[in-house]
Amino acid sequence: MSDNTLLTENYFQLFKLPMQFELDITKLRTAYRELQRQFHPDRFAHASDQERRIAMQKTTQINEAFQTLKQPLKRAQYMLNLKGMQPDPQVTPPLEPEFLMTQMELREALEGISQQADPSMVLMGFNDTVSQHIQQFLQQFSTLFQQEKLAQAQTCVNQLHFFYKLQEEAEKLEETLL
DSSP: OOTTHHHHHOHHHHHHSSSSSSSHHHHHHHHHHHHHHOOOOGGOOOOOOOHHHHHHHHHHHHHHHHHHHHHHHHHHHHHHHHHHOOTTTOOOOOOOHHHHHHHHHHHHHHHHGGGGSSHHHHHHHHHHHHHHHHHHHHHHHHHHTTTTTTHHHHHHHHHHHHHHHHHHHHHHHHHOOO
């Protein structure tokens, strides 16, 4: 492998994985560990400055690629980026009224959990609901991406952002309830 080949490969090529949303995480971890061993900066301690610099760049890319591919939301957005979809974070595309209603209902439910008689139990149910929505949208993204319906896949990613953020907020609430 030439010095710059690794730096120009996309993350799927880097780990020798097919470019598909459903990944074998075990294979990803195995490929990651192998690349880490191969390009670990300690192996280049006695190399030239240029070789050490390249090894450091490769290690950085390997780590970034691994973090991106192991997290479904980041992986989905990365896959869209590879297809030329570059969303503008300042522009929020219009969402379906049904999704907006779901958003409002879930936000209200989250805000009301701490007033419940058994907030921990209610929060568990809430987390299950959010997890189900996430799984539904991850599956929907996978299908849309395979069908090359990239604009709809991007909308799906936008919706996933909401659910992951809601999940984080629920985790923060859980910490306050402990």
